[in-house]
Amino acid sequence: MKRQLLMHVMTAVLVAGLVTMVGCSKPKVADPGTMNQGRIGETDAEKAARIEAERAARLEAERIKAQQIKAQQLKAQQLEAQRQARIIEAKSRFLNQNILFDFDSAELTGQAKVLLREKAEWLQANPSAAVMIEGHCDERGTTVYNLALGERRANTVRSYLVNLGVSSRRLGTVSYGEEKPLDPAPTDAAYRINRRAQFVIN
Template structure:
């Protein structure tokens, strides 16, 4: 029985010692990095790969934006060029005539295309003459020239409501010289956007 009591005492001491050790020991704290990695954290290699992918995507988007801007600038440039051609290419006429030449008709077809592409624009067609002939005659001839251009444009499908005419006769020459080159460019129908 002594033996039994001794065993019980030893057991009690051993249990008390174990309890003391367990209660006095520091709680084990998990390594934050290992816990984070265990929850799907990215490694340095994964992070570098992600950053590189983000950089490449940003570069791709910037290149796309630049291409779109260049295309828009190019289209605006083409639109400005077309408008400039519309305004600066005059329909020329032969001496003492309001009949449209083949070249004049080709130019008026280009102008009709521009007008169809720009349906909100209205145009004043100015009739001009060289300085030969009387003022009254040249005003009437300028009117016939402007009307000839207008009629041809209407025949090509441009709304008549968008086109008006005026005659300046010989009053607004492009070249005031009195020679054939000046006369040729002064006999014209000129277009002005209103």
């Protein structure tokens, strides 16, 4: 009898313990006011405002990046245009600045040597260019004499450029004597510019 009573008591204690455990482990129901929030304590309006701000910031960053890329492209185009302009200008100087000589002379003046050093620099910067050096004279003197003088002038220029390091294979010479004057007038000014060595790119 006592044994049965003890068993009933123990069973009652176990049942009470189980009931208590089940009651403590009951899942909590979420507060309706805190549902559907992206961050703790964030309301729907705050979430919408945050998303819009992030979108605006992303668009602004993309706009700034696009502007920077466009500015870099524009700068590169300007630099290339300047480079091309310098190339054209240097080529124009090379072709249009003739080497002038004194009357009945094939010797280089100081100014002629300065110009030839510039021309040598251009030739070294443009290694694929080959040129013809034309020797010219004014109309005074015989045709035969002027052809020979024009040849000496062209050869003097060629030799000076070779001494500056330009390959002789890139430099041809020809004499026109008095046949191709820049100015046909019988004046000292015309004679001066006609006594020349002139460059033509092949």
